[in-house]
Amino acid sequence: MSRVQHETYGETYGDTLGTSYEPYEPYDALEPYAPFEPFESFESYESYGDMHGDMYGEAYGLSHGAYEDTYRPAYETAAQPVVSRPEDRAVTTSPGSRARPRRAARRRRAVERPVPLRRLVPQALVVAFLAGGTSAFVAKDKAIELSVDGKPRTLHTFADDVSELLADEGVAVGAHDVVAPTPGTALASGDEVAVRYGRPVRLTLDGQRRQVWTTAHTVDGALEQLGVRAEGAYVSTSRSRRIGREGLALDVRTERTVTIMADGRPRTIRTNAATVRESVEQAGITLEGQDTTSVPQDGFPRDGQTITVLRITGEREVREESIPFDVFRTEDPSLFQGTEVVERAGRPGVRRDTYSVRVVNGVRQKPRRTRSEVVREARTQVVKVGTKPVPTSVRGADHLNWAGLAACESGGRPGAVDPSGTYGGLYQFDSRTWQSLGGEGRPQDASADEQTMRAKKLYVRRGAGPWPHCGARLHG
The missing domain is CATH 2.20.230.10 (Resuscitation-promoting factor rpfb.)
Structure with missing residues (x-):
């Protein structure tokens, strides 16, 4: 029991117990320096009790005057005779000691100023209040293990749920981030909360480009999370490479089955080739000269595809x-x-x-x-096309049978030409005779009317002599 506790106990239960108990004197060995005594005067302690006593009375509907205060300070009561004790006299007469006179003075004051019970009640209430608040404080506190992007730490928090915890810790999450348990879930001491940030991956999978998000920290973990069959696949970077928050570009070609038809027989291979040309080379087939394939050689080979090699000569x-x-x-x-x-x-x-x-x-x-x-x-x-009107008659020759002569000479065909190429037209003119009659070009190129008109002119000049075999038809 400390010195203050001892003094309070003595004041509460009377002088007899207080004077009969001799406290331990830890500072005698330090004389001539006296120990520090914070409660040498009870003025502040009594003020504390009065204040909380008033608070106690207001809390329970009591106020000053509701009961009779029987307390009287020592200076208001009649002076009581003080009987000195032998040990006090011994202390006062003992030279060189400072502690013993002070203890005797405190015992006398305890006898002179007894503390009533009502002043102890507010003190007890304060202690109870503090004890209850401490219990509530401890009950609200929770020990939580928070892991942010794979970095765990244990902390104490008063947050009621996951959202409040993340807000208190300044952890911001986006649409592609994962929080487990989900935001809004109530928290209890011992719970674990994990936050995994999303990372953008510009994925080219078997020739198809798209952007995806992953919370994995490595390429291998991302492939597993995205459901990409990695066995036998080509991956453009190391699978153990870590993925930062900024993400990365990733080219993946899974293993496929492709059949190559060449030189009359098929070859089936498993390949992760990027082009048809590369898959044909992996099958051990060489393209020479104008040889090509049934699909574009720079195309992407699909799983189960059959590619035919075309041997071309030209x-x-x-x-x-x-x-x-x-x-x-x-x-x-x-x-x-x-x-x-x-x-x-x-x-x-x-x-x-x-x-x-x-x-x-x-x-x-x-x-x-x-x-x-x-x-x-x-x-x-x-x-040249003629536009001059053709004369219809020639005096002295209009009455003759020109149709019969034409039928005999050319069969009635204006463009007829003999086998030698010398004579032409209805009446089989040669070029010299035709031109002498005023004709242009070849006779067979002239119209039938012009040829008949030129034939009449020839008849007027020379009679039927130009047509020795058919001239008789003119008069028949």
Whole structure:
């Protein structure tokens, strides 16, 4: 029991017990220095009791005057005789001692100023209040293990749920972050709360690009979390590489089954190749010359796909083709109607085409033109068309049978030409005779009416002599 406790106990239960108990004197050995005595005067202690006593009275509906205060300070009561004790006299007469007179004085004051019981009640209430508050304080405190992105720590908190805990600790979470248990879950002492931050991954999986989020810390963990079959797969970076909060770009090609048809037999392989060309090489097949595959060689091989190798041989063929000429007609008033004269003969052009002929796996394919050039341009033909009216009669020859003569000479065909090419037209004119009669060009190119008119003029000049075999038909 401390000195203050001892003094309080003595004041409460009377002088007899207080004077009969001799306290331990720990400071005698330190003389001549006296120990510090914080409660030498009871003024502050009594004020404390009065204040809390008033509070106690107000709390229970009591106030000053509700009961009779029997307490009287020592200075208000009649002086009581003080009987000195032998030990007190011995202390006062003992030279060189400072502690014993003070203890005797305290005992006397305890006798002179007894403390009533009512002053101890507020003190007890304060102690009870503090004890209850401490119990509630301890009950609200929780020991929680908080792990943020794989870094655990144990802390004490008054938070009621996970959301409040994260807010108190300044842990911000986003839409791609994972919190377990979920925000809003009530907390109890001993609970564990884990926060795992999301990381963006720009994933190219078997040629398909997309962005995904993962809370894994390594590439291997991300592949497992995303459900990517990693066995036999190609991964563009080390699987043990850590993924920072900024994320990373990842190219993954899973293992696939591909069948290569080449030279009449299939080859099935397991591959994680990035292109068809690479998978064909992995199958031990070499492409030479114009060889190719049934699908683009830079395409991505799919699982279960069949790729056919096309063995190609080819040759080049050159062909020349004629280019037809155009005909340009112009009117000529000096020519009789129905007469056309070729002023400039047309000439066809020549075009040279180059073709590629391929044989694929032994089968000849349709030639494909790869080049075309004009060797000679076509020349346009110019034709004069007569617009002059044709005379219908020639005096002295209109009464003759010209239709019979024409039928005999040419079969009635205005464009007829004999096998030698010398005579032409209805009446088989040669070029000299025709031109002497005023004709233009070739007789077979003139109209039937013009040819008949020129034949009548010839008859007027020379009679039926120009037609020795058929001239008799003129009069028949």
